[in-house]
Amino acid sequence: LDVSGLGSMSSIAVSYGENGPVFCGLNSDGSHMVTCFGADASVVYGAPFRLPLLGLTSGDSFVCGLQLDTSQPYCWGSNIYVKMGVPQPMVEGVSYSEISAGDNHLCALRKTGKGTSRGISLVDCWGYNMTASHEFRGGIAAITAGSVFNCGLFARNRTAFCWGDDTGSSVIGLTPRNMRFQSISAGGFHVCGILENSQVFCWGRSLEMQQSSSDVLGQGDVNMVPMYPMVSVVGGRFHACGIKSLDHGVVCWGFKLQNSVPPPKESKVYEIAAGDYFTCGVLAETLLRPLCWGTSGPWSLPIAVSPGICASNPCGPGYYEFSHVSFRVKICKPANSRVCLPCSVGCPEGMYQSTPCNLTSDRACRFNCSSCASAECSPFCYSGKKSKNRKVVSLQMPFILGELVLAAIAVTSVMLIACLYVRYKLRNCKCSDSELKTARSCTYSFHKESVKVRPHMEELKIRRARMFAYEELEKATGGFSEESIVGKGSFSYVFKGILKDGTLVAVKRAIKASDVKKNSKEFHTELDLLSRLNHAHLLNLLGYCEEGGERLLVYEYMAHGSLYQHLHGKDPTLKEQLGWVRRVTIAVQAARGIEYLHGYACPPVIHRDIKSSNILIDEEHNARVADFGLSLFAPDDSSAPLSELPAGTLGYLDPEYYRLHYLTTKSDVYSFGVLLLEILSGRKAIDMQYEEGNIVEWAVPLIKAGDISTLLDPVLKPPADLEALKKIASIACKCVRMRGKDRPSMDKVTTSLERALALLMGSPCIEQPILPTEVVLGSSRLHKKASQRSSNQSCSENDTADAEDQRFEYRAPSWITFPSVTSSQRRKSSVSEGDVDMKNLEGRSLANGGAGDGLRCLEEEIGPASPQEDLFLQHNF
Numbered sequence: 001l002d003v004s005g006l007g008s009m010s011s012i013a014v015s016y017g018e019n020g021p022v023f024c025g026l027n028s029d030g031s032h033m034v035t036c037f038g039a040d041a042s043v044v045y046g047a048p049f050r051l052p053l054l055g056l057t058s059g060d061s062f063v064c065g066l067q068l069d070t071s072q073p074y075c076w077g078s079n080i081y082v083k084m085g086v087p088q089p090m091v092e093g094v095s096y097s098e099i100s101a102g103d104n105h106l107c108a109l110r111k112t113g114k115g116t117s118r119g120i121s122l123v124d125c126w127g128y129n130m131t132a133s134h135e136f137r138g139g140i141a142a143i144t145a146g147s148v149f150n151c152g153l154f155a156r157n158r159t160a161f162c163w164g165d166d167t168g169s170s171v172i173g174l175t176p177r178n179m180r181f182q183s184i185s186a187g188g189f190h191v192c193g194i195l196e197n198s199q200v201f202c203w204g205r206s207l208e209m210q211q212s213s214s215d216v217l218g219q220g221d222v223n224m225v226p227m228y229p230m231v232s233v234v235g236g237r238f239h240a241c242g243i244k245s246l247d248h249g250v251v252c253w254g255f256k257l258q259n260s261v262p263p264p265k266e267s268k269v270y271e272i273a274a275g276d277y278f279t280c281g282v283l284a285e286t287l288l289r290p291l292c293w294g295t296s297g298p299w300s301l302p303i304a305v306s307p308g309i310c311a312s313n314p315c316g317p318g319y320y321e322f323s324h325v326s327f328r329v330k331i332c333k334p335a336n337s338r339v340c341l342p343c344s345v346g347c348p349e350g351m352y353q354s355t356p357c358n359l360t361s362d363r364a365c366r367f368n369c370s371s372c373a374s375a376e377c378s379p380f381c382y383s384g385k386k387s388k389n390r391k392v393v394s395l396q397m398p399f400i401l402g403e404l405v406l407a408a409i410a411v412t413s414v415m416l417i418a419c420l421y422v423r424y425k426l427r428n429c430k431c432s433d434s435e436l437k438t439a440r441s442c443t444y445s446f447h448k449e450s451v452k453v454r455p456h457m458e459e460l461k462i463r464r465a466r467m468f469a470y471e472e473l474e475k476a477t478g479g480f481s482e483e484s485i486v487g488k489g490s491f492s493y494v495f496k497g498i499l500k501d502g503t504l505v506a507v508k509r510a511i512k513a514s515d516v517k518k519n520s521k522e523f524h525t526e527l528d529l530l531s532r533l534n535h536a537h538l539l540n541l542l543g544y545c546e547e548g549g550e551r552l553l554v555y556e557y558m559a560h561g562s563l564y565q566h567l568h569g570k571d572p573t574l575k576e577q578l579g580w581v582r583r584v585t586i587a588v589q590a591a592r593g594i595e596y597l598h599g600y601a602c603p604p605v606i607h608r609d610i611k612s613s614n615i616l617i618d619e620e621h622n623a624r625v626a627d628f629g630l631s632l633f634a635p636d637d638s639s640a641p642l643s644e645l646p647a648g649t650l651g652y653l654d655p656e657y658y659r660l661h662y663l664t665t666k667s668d669v670y671s672f673g674v675l676l677l678e679i680l681s682g683r684k685a686i687d688m689q690y691e692e693g694n695i696v697e698w699a700v701p702l703i704k705a706g707d708i709s710t711l712l713d714p715v716l717k718p719p720a721d722l723e724a725l726k727k728i729a730s731i732a733c734k735c736v737r738m739r740g741k742d743r744p745s746m747d748k749v750t751t752s753l754e755r756a757l758a759l760l761m762g763s764p765c766i767e768q769p770i771l772p773t774e775v776v777l778g779s780s781r782l783h784k785k786a787s788q789r790s791s792n793q794s795c796s797e798n799d800t801a802d803a804e805d806q807r808f809e810y811r812a813p814s815w816i817t818f819p820s821v822t823s824s825q826r827r828k829s830s831v832s833e834g835d836v837d838m839k840n841l842e843g844r845s846l847a848n849g850g851a852g853d854g855l856r857c858l859e860e861e862i863g864p865a866s867p868q869e870d871l872f873l874q875h876n877f
């Protein structure tokens with residue numbers, strides 16, 4: 001039996017925590033690979049790439065999967081109590097049949113065999129207050145983990161038992177001794193189970209009181225279970241959701257936060273999983289799309305996920321094997337395994353069961369035509385009985401025809417009125433077709449039609465981007481089909497498309513989320529920035545579309561995908577093909593793009609999300625910096641910090657920005673340093689498969705010790721002369737210095753990299769190798785310097801004021817929120833900054849042996865990190 005919940009194993013999982021919920025699901029293509037979506041970068045980007053998994057479970061800021069090959073758990077995310085990767089300690093060679101995660105722990109049920117005596121079941125747990133092996137007399141059918149407790153179901157008599165900390169929930173004391181369950185699932189402080197008669201019973205603590213703070217206002221008693229028979233139930237923090245037996249519809253009960261999105265009414269689901277206040281289900285329609293609701297919902301994710309976990313035994317009574325014509329590939333990889341789904345029980349009112357549930361399909365229901373008196377059943381009944389009841393039909397024919405004519409007239413009139421209305425609207429308000437601008441600009445456009453005024457500034461800014469109709473982009477991408485997906489971000493999908501004129505484009509489609517404001521901000525930031533910027537190494541925006549809830553950006557198509565795909569993608573030959581000269585060329589070109597943002601764009605721009613997945617490679621193998629969703633306008637004096645809440649991607653985040661919330665162009669320099677280390681070593685910024693998972697912590701001591709060969713990507717043969725790569729390693733080392741002030745500026749980085757590239761290409765006397773795009777641009781350093789001056793000067797007073805405004809207007813939201821630093825800490829830091837002797841600092845760092853010591857320096861400056869911060873720092877730095 002598969003049960004899914006806050007912590008139980010399922011084909012989908014929902015992690016939660018201070019960085020927001022993340023949905024993870026096993027792909028439906030038989031690969032058993034996991035895909036995650038959400039705001040917590042450590043979970044989204046930490047998800048294993050080539051590791052087939054059988055099932056998933058999740059807790060606070062982490063997700064674990066049961067590995068298909070070894071039957072051992074593998075966890076990712078940023079929970080400090082559960083070791084990421086394979087949990088430790090782990091008995092060698094032991095294998096598990098099920099895993100289940102609580103808030104800060106994971107438990108796994110051992111398969112019988114090695115290390116288990118007859119009649120004894122073993123459950124191994126890891127994490128906060130839980131690391132131990134638990135022995136139980138008798139076979140265990142399933143386990144489930146709550147916040148700080150666990151429960152199991154005995155196989156023989158189907159009774160439940162629980163262990164762990166009972167203080168908050170009383171779950172252990174309240175466990176019903178005589179009830180027999182088909183399955184159980186733990187929530188935060190309660191457990192729900194499906195009894196033998198398919199009714200649900202829940203026990204434990206319920207949050208009934210209304211909380212005082214307005215944003216957590218809510219109510220509902222989780223023990224007040226609806227009376228529907230159910231096939232599956234899952235537990236959230238103080239709520240539960242179940243799938244109804246009758247029609248596979250969803251029903252949720254218990255505590256619900258105010259303003260949270262209700263579960264879908266009409267949709268049927270195959271599988272559900274709950275985070276704390278967030279629940280997701282796999283829709284039982286052909287595409288097997290996930291849908292989430294609750295506090296942060298609704299999310300409708302454009303991927304197909306497995307409707308359940310794969311079982312090696314044939315489906316038992318009450319279950320049928322999932323099969324669907326649209327899935328030509330098998331959902332389960334192991335031979336002779338399948339997804340078993342629970343049969344629906346009974347038929348809705350007015351219907352009878354025409355075919356019982358069998359091995360391959362669910363039961364089917366038909367309308368009872370002898371008692372049909374409603375509009376719902378008549379089409380089915382009359383069409384079915386056409387031959388027999390010809391007389392009845394012929395009598396009714398005039399009425400039916402009359403109704404049809406009336407309906408046609410009504411529909412035509414409505415459409416006509418709608419068309420006239422839209423035309424009227426469009427005539428009156430030119431900008432409303434894009435809905436891009438605010439009501440203010442809409443009023444302006446109205447005036448524009450009647451009184452010829454100067455074009456609005458906003459209009460000018462986006463003049464280079466064309467507005468696309470949604471339909472055109474839908475057509476170009478084959479209806480946003482799965483086959484045309486070329487990449488995914490944490491809140492977007494990127495599709496390849498062909499426009500009517502044959503132009504290849506990449507269409508970035510934001511996932512519809514409830515936080516429309518946030519999405520919209522990022523959309524407009526990117527739109528505004530990209531339509532102002534122009535550089536050979538920045539990704540060109542061709543247009544945009546904003547209709548209803550849809551937000552789409554249209555870019556030039558980059559034939560060779562991202563640098564991330566080359567370095568860490570599924571195809572290992574891509575990495576081998578990316579030789580040293582090509583890697584360093586990409587680094588130089590990306591550096592030029594960033595240098596342009598910092599030094600030549602007016603006002604200067606801080607990208608804030610430099611990473612390998614945002615460096616795209618075009619047909620001619622030139623690099624382009626992409627993804628300006630988080631970018632900000634920097635003050636013209638780019639050394640003056642902005643005080644911004646941290647946003648960006650784990651592993652690339654500047655520690656000074658993270659700790660002090662100081663954002664300058666040097667934050668991009670830090671991320672670029674991480675990118676250089678990634679290019680040199682072929683490792684990901686954070687890769688938990690290594691003992692030292694953080695690239696900076698691993699690489700900086702090696703570089704400082706002069707051990708360059710250990711650093712270099714083992715996939716490539718090292719060049720005959722290591723000098724060039726040594727130089728690049730040293731640049732990377734400087735870029736990732738703890739203090740922004742100690743890092744070089746991007747123009748210095750570019751110059752040094754160009755020299756290193758010349759050296760690598762065997763021409764040490766050429767100071768700067770000419771790269772193909774430079775010739776195209778006709779740019780030269782001298783020209784740049786001059787243009788910098790002129791571009792800075794060209795910032796008229798008005799422009800600057802405008803930019804100032806926009807710095808507020810386009811301030812991106814915090815994607816990763818951390819405890820903020822107090823103003824006194826900030827003051828202390830800014831004082832000490834002036835006092836610190838750079839040489840001493842560097843010497844101290846060296847003496848102490850590496851990047852971790854930089855952290856210590858920072859700690860001395862701003863005081864010790866809070867336990868919370870410490871957790872993050874351990875993972876990120």
Ligand SMILES: Nc1ncnc2c1ncn2[C@@H]1O[C@H](COP(=O)(O)OP(=O)(O)OP(=O)(O)O)[C@@H](O)[C@H]1O
Pocket residue numbers: 486487488489490491492493494506508539555556557558559561562564565609613614616626627
């Ligand atoms: N213009 C393009 N041409 C080809 N592929 C692209 C293009 N733009 C993006 N991609 C692909 O889509 C992926 C996702 O891009 P996107 O900018 O949405 O997200 P991201 O930057 O990787 O992640 P996040 O949104 O979390 O920062 C990229 O890594 C790349 O592989």
